[in-house]
Amino acid sequence: MAELPETAGLGPAERGVALGLGIERVRADDSVDAVTLAERAARGALAAARLTPQDADALIVVESRAPQTLLSSEATRLQHLLGADRAITFSVGGLGCVSLTPALLAARGLLAADPATRHVLVAHGSKPATPGRYRHPVTVNGDGGQALVLSRTGPVRLLDIVQETNGAYWDLFHVAFRDRPTARWREECQDPAAYSFRLAIETRNRLRALLGGLLERNGMCPGDITGFISQNLSVGSFGFTEEALDVKLLPVCRENLREYGHLGPNDIFLNLYSAVERKELAVGDRAVLINVSPVAAWSLLLVEIGDLELTE
The missing domain is CATH 3.40.47.10 (Thiolase/Chalcone synthase)
Known part of the structure; x- marks a missing residue:
């Protein structure tokens, strides 16, 4: 780094x-x-x-x-x-x-x-x-x-998906590029306070509500979930997610963060399949995959590990 x-x-x-x-x-x-x-x-x-x-x-x-x-x-x-x-x-x-x-x-x-x-x-x-x-x-x-x-x-069953967005943050992060050479492109945060405080509070509330609704409509409680997986942004973001949802993320999240940094939409399935390979998840286990974007968007995926010998 x-x-x-x-x-x-x-x-x-x-x-x-x-x-x-x-x-x-x-x-x-x-x-x-x-x-x-x-x-x-x-x-x-x-x-x-x-x-x-x-x-x-x-x-x-x-x-x-x-x-x-x-x-x-x-x-x-x-x-x-x-x-x-x-x-x-x-x-x-x-x-x-x-x-x-x-x-x-x-x-x-x-x-x-x-x-x-x-x-x-x-x-x-x-x-x-x-x-x-x-x-x-x-x-x-x-x-x-x-x-x-x-x-x-297939070896992983996607049981349910929930997603919400808030267009008020559509331009919180942006790259001005018109009439600029690529070397001068910079990502800018329009309002650091909005990102660090207002969006953080909304993210906490949204994730709590989304998780509660996701589990309820599938007849589950938090104890039915073997592992929680997040995208890879920072160790601080992991701590925030764990505190907001009162959960512990699987250890593979922190390991992949150290080794790969942030890979955009690829993070959560990298972590999921790494967790399976490391035996942090086994056949029959259920996991919740947590994804957040500052545009702002939030999503949770509920998955179940099936027969790992299946190839379709």
Whole structure:
């Protein structure tokens, strides 16, 4: 973390915040773009499910925060690169890290609406929107690609999804880019007090209400949940989430934060599958995946670990 080029230009206060995030390293490769990362992940996910690109009935791309070009389609570019010619293809986004949730909602809708749809591929390539990776005072962005194959059977069952948004914060963080060279792009927080206090309080209240409603409508109580998983922003954000919900996050969250930093919408499923690999979750366990974005959006996913031998 201390070796990031922009760290040297930070003032003492900002540098202290950056070094206190709990992030030791990030993966970075400026030679690849978001679509390339998504393609690699998609091929890996299809292979793990013993499928080919031609088996994908739909391709949903979680859009990148800063596309390489305007007016072109990253979604159909990925379709072309994969050779997923049969797939209904489109992108979703606009909610930052929470943009994964509408992708899952759309995938669930496609599977429910059309019996002929068997496999929906969801993919995302995570790259920072600016040349700098440190996002004061939030996190440090790394590079990563992730893809999920959603089918009617599989090793993880998505039981329920809840999501809420508040448009009052739509421009709290932004990057002014028109008439500026890329080297001058900077992410700015319009109102640090709103982020640190007002949005924090609303986030606490929203998450408490969402979790209570999610469990109630599924006939569960907190004791029925084996593990809680959050996105990877900072050790401070983990502590905030644990205190707000009176839960303990699985240890893998802090480990992946140290090793990878923040990977946007990819965080929660990276943590979920890492928890399964580390045996922090086992067959039959249920977990709640917590995702928050300062736009502002909040989402919770309720999942159940099934037969890990299943490949669809």
